[in-house]
Amino acid sequence: xxxxxxxxEDRKYEHSKTFGLINSSFSNALWAPDDLQxxxxxxxxxxxxxxxxxxxxxxxxxxxxxxxxxxxDKDCTAEVASIAQSDADPDVFAVGYGDxxxxxxDARIATVIVNFNGHRxxxxxxxxxxxxxxxxxxxxxxDIIIWDLVAExxxxxxxxxxxxxxxxxxxxxxxxxxxxxDEEAGQGSDTDQITNGMDDRxxxxxxxxxxxxxxxxxxxxxxxxxxxxxxxxxxxxALAIYPDGSGCITAGNDGELKVWSIDLRGLVNSxxxxxxxxxxxxxxxxxxxxxxxKDRTIGVSFHPRGKYIAAHGSEKAIELWRIRSESEVQxxxxxxxxxxxxxxxxxxxxxxxxxxxxxxxxxxxLAAADVTxxxxxxxxxxxxxxxxxxxxxxxxxSKVINLLSANTNNELELYSISTIQSxxxxxxxxxxxxxxxxxxxxxxxxxxxxxVALSSDDRMLASSSNxxxxxxxxxxxxxxxxxxxxxxxxSSFLPGDKIVVVGNRNGELELFDIASSTxxxxxxxxxxxxWTLHVHPDGRSMATGSADKSAKFFNFKVVQEEIPxxxxxxxxxxxxxxxxxxxxxxILSLRLSPDSRLVALSLLDxxxxxxxxxxxxxxxxxxxxxxxxxxxDISYDSKLIVTCSADxxxxxxxxxxxxxxxxxxxxQDSIMQVAFVPHNQDGNGHHFFSxxxxxxxxxxxxxxxxxxxxLDGHHGEIWAMTISRTGxxxxxxxxDKSIRIWQQTDEQIFLEEEREKELEELYENTLTASLDxxxxxxxxxxxxxxxxxxxxETLMAGEKIVxxxxxxxxxxxxxxxxxxxxxxxxxxxxxxxxPIFLYTNISAEAHVLKVVQKIKAAALQDALLVLPFSQVPxxxxxxxxxxxxQWSIPLTxxxxxxxxxxxxxxxxxxxxxRPMLDGIRRHLRRALQRQKDEMGFNLAALKFVGTQMREKGxxxxxxEAVWEAEEERVLKGRKKRGFVDVA
Numbered sequence: 001x002x003x004x005x006x007x008x009e010d011r012k013y014e015h016s017k018t019f020g021l022i023n024s025s026f027s028n029a030l031w032a033p034d035d036l037q038x039x040x041x042x043x044x045x046x047x048x049x050x051x052x053x054x055x056x057x058x059x060x061x062x063x064x065x066x067x068x069x070x071x072x073d074k075d076c077t078a079e080v081a082s083i084a085q086s087d088a089d090p091d092v093f094a095v096g097y098g099d100x101x102x103x104x105x106d107a108r109i110a111t112v113i114v115n116f117n118g119h120r121x122x123x124x125x126x127x128x129x130x131x132x133x134x135x136x137x138x139x140x141x142x143d144i145i146i147w148d149l150v151a152e153x154x155x156x157x158x159x160x161x162x163x164x165x166x167x168x169x170x171x172x173x174x175x176x177x178x179x180x181x182d183e184e185a186g187q188g189s190d191t192d193q194i195t196n197g198m199d200d201r202x203x204x205x206x207x208x209x210x211x212x213x214x215x216x217x218x219x220x221x222x223x224x225x226x227x228x229x230x231x232x233x234x235x236x237x238a239l240a241i242y243p244d245g246s247g248c249i250t251a252g253n254d255g256e257l258k259v260w261s262i263d264l265r266g267l268v269n270s271x272x273x274x275x276x277x278x279x280x281x282x283x284x285x286x287x288x289x290x291x292x293x294k295d296r297t298i299g300v301s302f303h304p305r306g307k308y309i310a311a312h313g314s315e316k317a318i319e320l321w322r323i324r325s326e327s328e329v330q331x332x333x334x335x336x337x338x339x340x341x342x343x344x345x346x347x348x349x350x351x352x353x354x355x356x357x358x359x360x361x362x363x364x365x366l367a368a369a370d371v372t373x374x375x376x377x378x379x380x381x382x383x384x385x386x387x388x389x390x391x392x393x394x395x396x397x398s399k400v401i402n403l404l405s406a407n408t409n410n411e412l413e414l415y416s417i418s419t420i421q422s423x424x425x426x427x428x429x430x431x432x433x434x435x436x437x438x439x440x441x442x443x444x445x446x447x448x449x450x451x452v453a454l455s456s457d458d459r460m461l462a463s464s465s466n467x468x469x470x471x472x473x474x475x476x477x478x479x480x481x482x483x484x485x486x487x488x489x490x491s492s493f494l495p496g497d498k499i500v501v502v503g504n505r506n507g508e509l510e511l512f513d514i515a516s517s518t519x520x521x522x523x524x525x526x527x528x529x530x531w532t533l534h535v536h537p538d539g540r541s542m543a544t545g546s547a548d549k550s551a552k553f554f555n556f557k558v559v560q561e562e563i564p565x566x567x568x569x570x571x572x573x574x575x576x577x578x579x580x581x582x583x584x585x586x587i588l589s590l591r592l593s594p595d596s597r598l599v600a601l602s603l604l605d606x607x608x609x610x611x612x613x614x615x616x617x618x619x620x621x622x623x624x625x626x627x628x629x630x631x632x633d634i635s636y637d638s639k640l641i642v643t644c645s646a647d648x649x650x651x652x653x654x655x656x657x658x659x660x661x662x663x664x665x666x667x668q669d670s671i672m673q674v675a676f677v678p679h680n681q682d683g684n685g686h687h688f689f690s691x692x693x694x695x696x697x698x699x700x701x702x703x704x705x706x707x708x709x710x711l712d713g714h715h716g717e718i719w720a721m722t723i724s725r726t727g728x729x730x731x732x733x734x735x736d737k738s739i740r741i742w743q744q745t746d747e748q749i750f751l752e753e754e755r756e757k758e759l760e761e762l763y764e765n766t767l768t769a770s771l772d773x774x775x776x777x778x779x780x781x782x783x784x785x786x787x788x789x790x791x792x793e794t795l796m797a798g799e800k801i802v803x804x805x806x807x808x809x810x811x812x813x814x815x816x817x818x819x820x821x822x823x824x825x826x827x828x829x830x831x832x833x834x835p836i837f838l839y840t841n842i843s844a845e846a847h848v849l850k851v852v853q854k855i856k857a858a859a860l861q862d863a864l865l866v867l868p869f870s871q872v873p874x875x876x877x878x879x880x881x882x883x884x885x886q887w888s889i890p891l892t893x894x895x896x897x898x899x900x901x902x903x904x905x906x907x908x909x910x911x912x913x914r915p916m917l918d919g920i921r922r923h924l925r926r927a928l929q930r931q932k933d934e935m936g937f938n939l940a941a942l943k944f945v946g947t948q949m950r951e952k953g954x955x956x957x958x959x960e961a962v963w964e965a966e967e968e969r970v971l972k973g974r975k976k977r978g979f980v981d982v983a
Contacts, residue, residue, distance in 0.1 A: 010682065010683075010684050010687065010708065010749055011682075011744050011745055011746060011747060011748065011749065012709060012744070012745050012747045012748070012749045013699060013709060013711060013729075013730070013742045013743065013744050013745070014711075014742065014743060014745050014747075015711070015713045015740060015741075015742055015743075016729065016740075016741045016742060016743035017477055017740070017741045017743075018053075018054070018056070018738050018739070018740050018741075019443070019472070019477035019738070019739055020443065020444045020445065020449070020463065020470075020472075020733070020737065020738055020739035021053045021054060021058075021410065021444055021736070021737050021738040021739075022051070022053070022058070022060070022410050022411060022412055022440055022441070022443055022444045022737075023049075023051035023052065023053055023058070023388075023406050023407075023410065023411075023412060024051075024052050024053050024054055024079065024080070024715075024736065024737070025388050025408040026052060026079050026080065026081055026098070026715075027051065027052025027053075027079075027080045027081055027082060027083060027389075028052070028082055028083055028299075028388070028389035028391070028406070029049055029050065029051040029052075029083075029388070029389050029391055029404060029406035029412065030049070030050045030051075030083055030084075030085055030093075030391050030404075031047050031048075031049060031050075031062075031391045031392065031393040031394075031402070031404040031414075032047055032048050032049075032050055032059075032085065032090065032107075033047050033048075033090070033394065034046070034047055034048055034061075046061075046062045046063035046414065046437070046438055047062055047393055047394075047402075047404075048060060048061055048062060048068055049062050049404055049406070049412050049440065050083060050085070050093060050107075051083075051406055051412065052079070052080030052081070052082075052083060052095070053080070053738070054079050054080070054715050054736055054738055055072060055076060055077055055078060055079055055080065055097075055715075056070055056071060056072045056080070057070075057071040057072075057080055057083065057093070057095055057105065058070055058071075059071075059107070060412060060440045062404070062412065062414050062438045062440060063438050065438075065439075065440045065441075065442055065443065067443070069107070069110050070110075071095075071105050071110050073103060073112055073115075076097055076099070076101065076103070077712065077713070078097040078098040078099035078101065078122075079097065079098045079715050080095055080096070080097060080098075081096050081097060081098050081122040081123050081124060082095070082096040082123050082124055082125060082126050083095050083096075083126070084126035084127060084128060084135075085128070086128045086132045087128060087130065087132065088128070088130070088131055088132025088133075089132050091106060091107045091108050092104060092105070092106060092107070092113070092132065093105045093107060094126045094128065094135055094137075096119075096122070096123025096124070096125075096126050096137060096139075097122070097123065098121075098122040098123075099121075099122075100117065100118065100119030100120050100121055100122065100123060100139060100141070100789065101115065101116065101117045101119075101123075102115075102116040102117075102118075102119075102123055102126070102135070102137055102147070103115050103116075104116075104135075104149065114149060114152050114858065115856060115858060116137075116145075116147055116154060116858050117789050117791055117793075117858065117859070118137075118143075118145045118147075118154050118157065118787045118788060118789050119137065119139035119140075119141055119143060119145065119789070120139070120141040120143075120789065121139055121140040121141045122139060122140050123137050123138070123139050124138055124139055124140055124164055124165055124166065125137065125138035125139075125165050125166065125167055125168045125207075126138075126168075127168050127169050127170055128170075129170050129203070130170065132149065133148065133149055133150050134146060134147065134148060134149065134155075134170070135147040135149055136168050136170065136205055137168075138164075138165025138166075138167075138168050138207060138209075139164070139165060140164045140165075142159065142161045142162060142163060142164065142165065142209065143157050143158070143159055143165075144157065144158040144159075144161075144165060144168060144205070144207055144217075145157045145158070145787045146158070146205075146219065146787070147787070151857065152856070152857035152858050153787075153857055153858055153860075153861065154786075154787025154788060154858065154861075155787060156222055156784050156785070156786065156787055157784065157785040157786060157787045158205075158217055158222070158224075158783065158784060159781050159782070159783055159784070159785065160215060160224050160227075160783055161207065161209035161211055161213060161215070162209070162211040162213075163209050163210035163211040163235070164209060164210045165207060165208070165209050166208050166209055166210055166235075166236060166237050166238060166239065167207065167208040167236075167238055167239025167240075167250075168205060168206065168207040168208070168239070169205070169206050169239065169241045169248075170203055170204070170205055170206075171203060171204040171205065171206055171216075171241075171245055171262065171264065171267065203219050203220070204216060204217060204218060204219060204267050205217040205219055206239070206241065206248065206262075206283075207239075208230055208236045208238075208239040208250055209236060210235040210236065210237070211235070211236075212229055212230055212231045212234060212235055212236050212252065213227055213228065213229060213230055213236070214227070214228050214229075214230040214236065214239070214250055214260070214283065215227050215228075216267075216282060216283055218271065220271060222783075222784045223783055223784065224783065225270070225282075226281065226282055226283055228260075228283055228285075230250040230252065230258060231250060231251075231252030231253065231256060231258065232256070232258075233252060233253050233254050233256055234252055234253040234254075235252055235253060235296075236250050236251070236252050237251055237252055237253075237296055237297055237298050238250065238251040238297055238298060238299050238300040238311075239251075239300070240300040240301050240302050240309070241262075241302070242302055242306055243302060243304060243305070243306045244306065245262060245264050246261065246262055246264065247259065247260055247261045247262055247286070248260045248262060249289075249300050249302075249309065249311075250300075251297035251298075251299075251300045251311060252296070252297060253296050253297075254294050254295075254296075255290050255291035255292070255293050255294045255295065255297060255313065256288060256289075256290060256291075256297070257288065257289040257290070257291065257297065257300065257311060258285065258287075258288055258289075259285075259286040259287050259288070259289065259371045259375070260283050260284065260285060260286060261283075261284045261286050262282060262283060263280075263281075263282040263283075263284070266280055266282050267282050270282075286371045287370060287371030287372065288371070289321065289371065289372070289375060291311060291313065291319050292317075292319060292380060293313045293315050293317060293319070295313040295314055295315055296313055296314065297311055297312070297313050298312065298313060298314060298388075298389075299311065299312050299387070299389050299390055301390055301391065301392060303392050303401060304392060304394060306323065307322065307323050307419075308320055308321065308322055308323070308378065308401060308419075309321040309322075309323070309375065310390050310392070310403060312387040312390055313387075314386050314387070314408075315386060315387070316382060316383050316384070316385060316386055316387070317380050317381065317382055317383065317387070318380070318381040318383060318387055318390055318403065318405060318415075319377070319380050319381075320377075320378040320379050320380070320381065320403075320417065321375050321376060321377055321378055322375070322376055322377075322378040322420070323374060323375055324373070324374055324375070324376060329369055329373055329374055332369075332373050333369060333373065378417075378431075378432065379417060379431045379432045379434060380431075381403065381405075381415050381417065381434050383405050383407060383413060383415075384407060384409070384411055384413060384436075384439070384441075385407030385408055385409030385411050385446065386407060386408045386409065387405055387406070387407055387408075388406045388407060388408045389405075389406045390403055390404065390405050390406070391403075391404045391406075392404075393414065395416075398419065399418065399419060400416045400417060400418055400419060401416070401417050401419055402414060402415070402416055402417075402437070403415045403417065409446040409447065410441075410444040410445060410446060410737045411439065411440070411441045411444075411446065412439065412440040412441070413436055413438075413439045413440075413441075414436070414437050414438040414439070415434050415435065415436055415437065416434065416435055416437045417432055417433075417434040418432045418433045418434070419432070420432075442479055442482060443479055444737060445463065445465040445468055445470065445737065446465070446466075446467060446468065447465045447466040447467065448465060448466075448719055448733075448734075448735050448737070449463045449464065449465050449719060449720055449733035449734075449737075449739060450464060450465055450466070450488055450489055450490075450719055450720060450733075451463070451464045451488055451489065451490050451491040451502075451720050451733075452464075452491075452720045452721070452722045452731050452732075452733050452739065453491050453492045453493055453500070453722055454474070454493070454722050454723075454724055454725070454731065455493045455497040456493065456495070456497055456725060457497065457725075458474060458724040458725055458726060458728075458729075459473070459474055459475065460472065460473065460474065460480070460493070460497060460514075461474050461731060461739075462491055462492075462493060462500050463720075463733060463739060464485060464488030464491045464502050465488060466486075466487045466488065467484065467485065467486075467487070468482060468483065468484060468485060469481075469482075469483040469484075469485045469488065469491070469500065469502055469512060470482050470483075471483075471500070471514055472739075474731075474741070480514075481514055481517050483512050483517060483519070485502050485504065485510050485512070485519075486502075486504035486505065486506055486508060486510065487504050487505035487506070488502045488503070488504050489503055489504060489505055489529055489530060489531055489532075490502070490503040490530060490531065490532050490533050491503070491533075492533055492534070492535050492542070493535075494535065494542075494556065495535070495539035495540075495556075497514075498513065498514055498515060499511055499512065499513055499514070499520065499573060500512045500514060501533065501542070501575075503525075503530030503531075503532075503533045503544060504529075504530065505529040505530075506529075507524065507525060507526035507527055507528055507529060507530055507546060507548065508522050508523065508524055508525065508530075509522070509523040509525045509530065509533075509544065509554075509575060510522050510523075511523070511573065511575070520572075520573060521573070521574070521575070523554075523575050525544055525546070525552055525554075525575075525577070526544065526546035526547075526548045526550065526552065527546070527548040528546045528547030528548035528549075528586070529546060529547045530544050530545070530546050531545055531546065531547060531586075531587060531588050531589070532544070532545040532587065532588065532589045532590045533545070533590070534590055534591055534592050536592055536596065537592060537593075537594050537595075537596050538596060539556075540555060540556055541553060541554060541555045541556060541578070542554050542556070542575075543590055543592060543599060544590070545587030545588070545589065545590035545601060546586075546587060547586040547587070548586075549582060549583055549584065549585060549586060549587070550580055550581065550582050550583070550587070551580070551581040551583070551587055551590055551599070551601060552577060552579070552580050552581075553577075553578050553579040553580075553581075554575040554576060554577055554578065555575075555576045555578050556573070556574075556575065556576075557573075557574050557575075557576050558571050558572065558573055558574070559571070559572055559574050560572075579616065581599075581601075581611065581616050583601060583603060583609065584603065584605065585603040585604040585605045586603065586604040587601050587602070587603060588602045588603065588604060588628055588629060588630060588631075589601070589602040589629060589630065589631050589632050590602075591632055591633060591634050591641075592613065592634075593613075593634045593638040593655070594634065594635075594636055594637070594638050595638040596613055597612065597613060597638065598610050598611065598612060598613060598619060598634075598638065598655065599611050599612075599613050599616075600632060600634065600641060602628070602629035602630075602631075602632055602643065603628070603629075604628050605628075606623075606625045606626065606627060606628055606629065606645070607621060607622060607623055607625075607629075608621075608622035608625075608629055608632065608641075608643055608653075609621055609622075610622070610641075610655065610658070620655070620657075620658035621658070622641075622643070622651075622653050622658055622660075624651055624660055624663060625643065625645040625647055625649065625651065626645070626647040626649075627645050627646035627647040627670075628645060628646055629643045629644065629645045630644055630645060630646055630670065630671065630672055630673075631643075631644050631671070631672060631673045631674050632644070632674060633674050633675050633676045633688065634655070634676070635676045635685060635686055635688075635702070636676065636677075636678060636679055636680055636685045637680070637685065638655060639654065639655055639656065640652060640653070640654060640655065640661070640676075640686060640702055641653045641655055642674050642676065642688050642702065643674070644666070644671035644672070644673070644674045644690055645670075645671065646670040646671075648665060648666065648667050648668065648669060648670065648671060648692075649663055649664065649665055649666060649671075650663070650664060650666040650671060650674065650690055650700070651663045652702050652705070661702075661705070662705040664705065666690055666692070666698060666700075667690065667692035667693075667694045667696060667698070668692070668694040668696075669692050669693035669694040669717075670692065670693045671690050671691070671692045671693075672691055672692060672693060672717070672718060672719055672720070672721075673689075673690070673691040673718070673720060673721040674688055674689065674690045674691075675688060675689050675721060675722065675723045675730070676688045676702070676723075677723065677727045678723060678724075678725055678726075678727060679725075679726075679727060681727075682727075684727070686701070686702035686703045687699065687700065687701055687702060687708065688700055688702055689721065689723065689730060691718040691720075691721040691732055692717075692718060693717035693718065694717075695712070695714045695715065695716065695717065695718060695734070696710060696711065696712055696714075696718075697710075697711040697714075697718065697721070697730075697732060697742070698710050698711070699711070706751070708749055708751070708754075709749060709754060710754070710758065711742055713740060714732065714734040714736060714738070714740065715734070715736040715738075716734045716735030716736035716737075717734060717735040718732050718733070718734045718735075719733055719734065719735065720732065720733040721733075727744070728743065728744045729741050729742060729743045729744060730742050764792045767792070767795070786861070788861055788862045788865070789862065790862055790865070790866075791859075791862070793856075793859055794859045794862035794863045794865075794866065795863075795866060797855045797859055797860075797862075797863035797866075798862075798863040798864070798865070798866025798867060799866065800851055800855075801848075801851060801852060801855075801863060801864070801866075801867060801871075801875075802866070802867060802871055804847060804848045804851040804852075805848060805871050805874045805875060805878070806874075807834055807836065807844070807847070808844035808845065808847060808848045808874070808878060809844075809874045809877065810834070811833055811834060811837055811843075811844035811847075812844050812845075812877070814831050814832075814833060815831070815833075815844070817831070818830065818831045844878075845878050845881045845882065845885075845887075846887075848878045849878070849882060849887060849888060849891075852891065852895065853888065853891065860894070860895070860898075861898055864895065864898055864899060864902075865902065867899075869903055869906050872899060872903055872906075872907070872913075873912070873913065873916070875895070875899065876896075876899075876913065876916050876917070876920065877916070879892055879895065879896050879920055880916060880919050880920045880923065883919075883920050883923035883924045883927060884919075884923045886923075886927045886930070889924070889927050889928065889931060892924070893924065896920065896924075
């Protein structure tokens, strides 16, 4: 029996809540219209923002700054890398994660519809097909995969790029959108021809990569038909396609944008030609545009109406271009011709004059115009932070365009830019106006949180960073107060929980009153950064440690100050400096023992010095760390002190004699914080937590010197940690801008289970890595490959199929023998079957089918790859039974065709498989014919019902005035009937 780690009644800690994060810098952001139910916000056009936030996807109300939804899959801990929205169904979003998995989310119910797993690293680009049935994904592993969302399977994998995929778009998708817009303008004939040449499964895909190449893929023949060098100065980082699909822009280093034209009609014609087509270029360079910023361009986007282009690098600016109308381009070309004529009149050579005059009469073709004459700079939008991604918003007014900016400083901004209304009006030379309409910035810090502190009742949390101090409600995770401060390094609540003290990098102590949200006082305490502060256990004083090689002690006093101009006084809180302790080096951490007897200082010289609090005389010198001690803590009984260092070690010391009880290698990087459980109510007073830059929190037993639990979850270095007074939860803040609460549960901790879990994770990671090597024998990869990836899920699914086949075949043999014996012995008792069949009262073929049906469609092919050839005959046996009984024919066909494909050579060489395959073919044809007849009957019935509905729903329109005029005309032309009295 596994022994529980409950000698001291210790319980497990688990991740409970995450807050303080608006958007992460790893993923893009999307703007989406508001729900129809929320009509008030919908009228404003503010909409909502769908953003990646570490492993979650958050939906923010851009106008109110409120969180509308949180999408999280408990099985996924990887961070969100890319998001795409379906045009066919705006409530469907595809989310790519850092581990290569893709999840299709339904925004209405916030649940995962489909789960795909085919990439080996982070998914960097996603694009839906025009009808929403296909999804293309690109990854850091250089592969492109086409997914079928209806069948929930990966169709194929395209290889050809040599670096990370930075952009991809369906060309069919753009053509369909153009068709819908042009039909109203009466220009749909050309685009109709284009879209008619592309069925649901064909089409073309345009991709860009960091290898500086742009490729056109034919999805019908599944190969690359054209490749160009996208950027002349290095990598290609972004791709944008014009809404009608007629052109695109690629972006790279040094602020360079390259404009391309796309021959969609030529692509379709090449797809329809049966004979060998002549070599033709469908992607042609049109010219270059250059941004004002010379950094790398990481995002380009066309406005949905196609009149504006937004591009941005990693700076605090978004540059907008405007695409001129045809009349504006003609005016520009006319001005250029006029300038040439004026130069011509000033020329002295008559022959040259005649030659130029004759050549100038020819009107210039618009298609041959320089790209800088067609696309002109419009405005530069200055943002509040470095831009990570932009997305156009759709408003009701045509006078302004909306642009959503997701910044790397944990902030979302919505800008409104005025537009040019008419070409006839004289365009002013002044840049257009823009304004920041809305912003989501209050629920998070702009910079990394460097310090967290809990109030005495554990209801409020103070988090401080460079420039801001925020007070949070721990229960609701709402931000109560936001205060401006300096570069905060440490903070603490003062007794009474009404005042927060913050130590900053300038050597100042800032006192903030929470109730009035005001700065009470700024005390110049030190000459260097204040790295640490600690409130005395008696609540009457505090101590600070600084880089100026001194520790100072302050008393709390309330003094009466006169109100200027009056005789009255008002009470005012003050810090009164009492004592100073000088040491030999910078102080990094300071702790007062709970019994108020000792004060411990960690210095930059790798030592820890312990002094008596009353006399400030040296008591102990603790040597042992090889690098500076970054943090330390003293246990509730003042008997142990734990220190953590940049040397990745944790040391436990006794405060009686200064002896080192234990030193152990705790983390893979510098350890930033340690904290003892503040009490001994559950006998865990010598247990402590350690947080490190390796993104992990560990729970230790300070008496037995062993690790109790390991907590994963953060996606960046952990800077700060604090534990509640009750010890029921702890709070951590990280470089990923998130603040996380880890709650104590009622679940017991079993050390053996924890160790086994860690070993299993290590084994699974190495196993999947070894299975993932799909290189060909000659070292080169084929251009097209299967869209699958072996994971622990697919391996377990394959093992379940093998186990079900073995049990099923054994049960079939037993039941067949029993049936044969029953012919001679009618009263023969039923045989002893496996408990699974007895318990569920199910047949062997139904059990195997149930096991196969439980496997996700996207993982089925990879699970079937696990089966050895020895299990193929048993599988075919059950396939024959399913086909004969007409059970789940689509699943039967899918399994059959895939197994035939991967084991074709062995099956052809086997003589025993032929009769089995003949039987499967016969049963399948009968079943498929029956389904075909059923579908034909249903289609005919639907057509009949549709015809009846149309007849009932259509009414003839009659113009009353025309009808009366026609009636009068008929009456005038008719002779009146005569009546004769025959009486």
